[in-house]
Amino acid sequence: MLDLITTATSKDEADRGVTVALLPVGSFEQHGDYLPLATDTIIACVIAREIAQHYPVMVLPPITISCSHEHAAWRGTVSISARTLHQVVTDIAESLSASGVDKLAIISGHGGNYVLSNIAQEASVRGPHIAVFPQASDWNKAREDAGLESTGHEDMHAGEIETSLLLATYPDVVRPGNETADWTADDRRHLLTLGMAEYTKSGVIGRPSLGNESKGLEILHSLRDSFAPYLSLLGQQS
Numbered sequence: 600m601l602d603l604i605t606t607a608t609s610k611d612e613a614d615r616g617v618t619v620a621l622l623p624v625g626s627f628e629q630h631g632d633y634l635p636l637a638t639d640t641i642i643a644c645v646i647a648r649e650i651a652q653h654y655p656v657m658v659l660p661p662i663t664i665s666c667s668h669e670h671a672a673w674r675g676t677v678s679i680s681a682r683t684l685h686q687v688v689t690d691i692a693e694s695l696s697a698s699g700v701d702k703l704a705i706i707s708g709h710g711g712n713y714v715l716s717n718i719a720q721e722a723s724v725r726g727p728h729i730a731v732f733p734q735a736s737d738w739n740k741a742r743e744d745a746g747l748e749s750t751g752h753e754d755m756h757a758g759e760i761e762t763s764l765l766l767a768t769y770p771d772v773v774r775p776g777n778e779t780a781d782w783t784a785d786d787r788r789h790l791l792t793l794g795m796a797e798y799t800k801s802g803v804i805g806r807p808s809l810g811n812e813s814k815g816l817e818i819l820h821s822l823r824d825s826f827a828p829y830l831s832l833l834g835q836q837s
Contacts, residue, residue: 603644605658612657619702619833620695621647622688623661626709629673630757631803633776636675637663638761643708645768646733649819650706650826657700662687665712672796681714688718692729702833703729704826710755730829737825745817749806753785756795758805760818767815777807 625640635641640663651658665684670676692703703722705715715731722729733741739751742760749759762777782805784798798804 603641603648604660607658615655615657617655617657618700619655619704619830620657620659620700621650621704621706622659622691623647623706624665624684624688624708624712624715625661625663626665626667626711627663628667628670628676628678628709629802630761631776631780631801631807633774633780633807634757634761634765635772638757638765639708641708641769641772642761642764643706645764645819646708646822647706649823653823654826654830656704656830659691665709666714667709667711669711669790669794670802672794673802681712684712685714685718688715689722692722701728704829704833705729705731707731707733727832727834730833732826732829733822737822740825741818741821744821745814747814747818748809753783754805755784755787756799756805757803758807759809759814760805762807762810763812763815764818765815766810766812767819770812777810779808781806781808 623640623643625637625643627636628639629636630638640661644661647658650656664677664679666681667676667678671678688705695703707715719729719731735751742751747759754760762773765773780801780803782799782801782803784804787798790798795802
């Protein structure tokens with residue numbers, strides 16, 4: 600998957616001369632028996648790649664381990680603390696600024712990284728400096744544009760949307776089993792306290808049986824279009 604890591608040179612970036620960088624932030628956590636632990640990182644990277652093919656931005660390598668504590672019951676899941684993620688992202692932003700890239704769009708592939716919103720709020724007090732993309736409204740629009748059958752609440756984890764995105768981009772990493780793995784747990788009011796294991800034994804909450812390549816491509820196209828206002832807010836001409 601070398602194409603998920605930038606191979607640009609310093610000269611490439613100097614010639615590009617952009618002021619906005621994309622930082623994919625994924626996770627390393629369970630996604631049922633059929634999607635890899637790196638699912639969120641792959642998704643963040645393919646969204647960043649899709650954006651970079653259409654807008655003038657610099658793409659950074661991904662952060663691959665983040666805040667996945669709610670998935671700790673499943674072997675293979677690895678987490679760092681929210682304070683560590685906060686420090687890593689802010690350090691990256693400061694380092695970028697030293698070389699003239701003073702705006703950052705965090706491409707978020709894992710919904711449990713709540714601290715990313717705080718980072719953007721803190722950094723943008725005196726004007727737009729950091730944005731987090733996609734937001735819930737962008738995901739909802741992508742679901743509608745792609746004709747997904749499940750809702751965002753129903754399809755929380757390893758479901759229709761994530762399965763579709765991987766089938767559209769890296770189908771070889773999707774193992775058999777999504778067709779029979781649907782699991783509903785709409786009442787998850789204590790998830791932050793009890794973790795995922797209280798609501799699912801398989802690690803799945805959603806309807807992965809509905810995932811397909813066509814939906815995944817439409818999701819990516821929708822997210823690409825939804826990014827334009829973020830780039831404008833950050834001050835980069837598209």
